[in-house]
Amino acid sequence: MQIKLYELRKKAGLTQAQMAKKLDISENSYRMKELGRTDFKSTEMFIIADVLKHDINEIFLPKKTTKRLLSGQPS
Template sequence: MQYRLESIRRSKKESQETLAKLINVDVRTYQNKEKGVTQFKQNEMFIIARHYNCKVDEIFLPTNFENQEVL
């Protein structure tokens, strides 16, 4: 699952290491979360959203969410 997080992080010129430190995880763990291999914990999502002054759903809804059909 691809989130908007990566594009937001890159537009702010921040490294994955910076975000890993922000949520207090190893860089490799953060990379897996950003790739969608593992999921962000709820508290991590709120920390990142606060950091970027955004709503959680603006960052963590899948990038193709608008194209998905609700069943």
Template sequence: MQTNLIQLRTSSNVTQKQLADLIEVDVRTYINKEQGISQFKCNEMFAISDYFKKDVESIFLPSNFMNREVYV
């Protein structure tokens, strides 16, 4: 789940529909991405970060990212 994005979106009074329109996907598709069912594409993450004028990593990386192991 994209908790940072959800918090930012709700605190900014931005709807899921608005962000779905921004990244040119259906609202249901956007909701699935926000809930972590499917992944955001790189261009979508950059569009959203530009919209909020925030760094991509501050929105999309989990707060404990550095404490997680990455499997390749």
């Protein structure tokens, strides 16, 4: 799951449906991406960073890093 993205989206008061609309994708597609089941396209990442007014690197961590942080175990 994209924890940081989830937190920033909630803090901004945006729903998954609103984010999906900004990316011109379905709400289900956005949900699957936020859950980490599918990857965001690089263009989508830049749009999200712009919408949330944060640096792209603050929002999206490499998958390997994300897994390690979530599990607490080095990979």
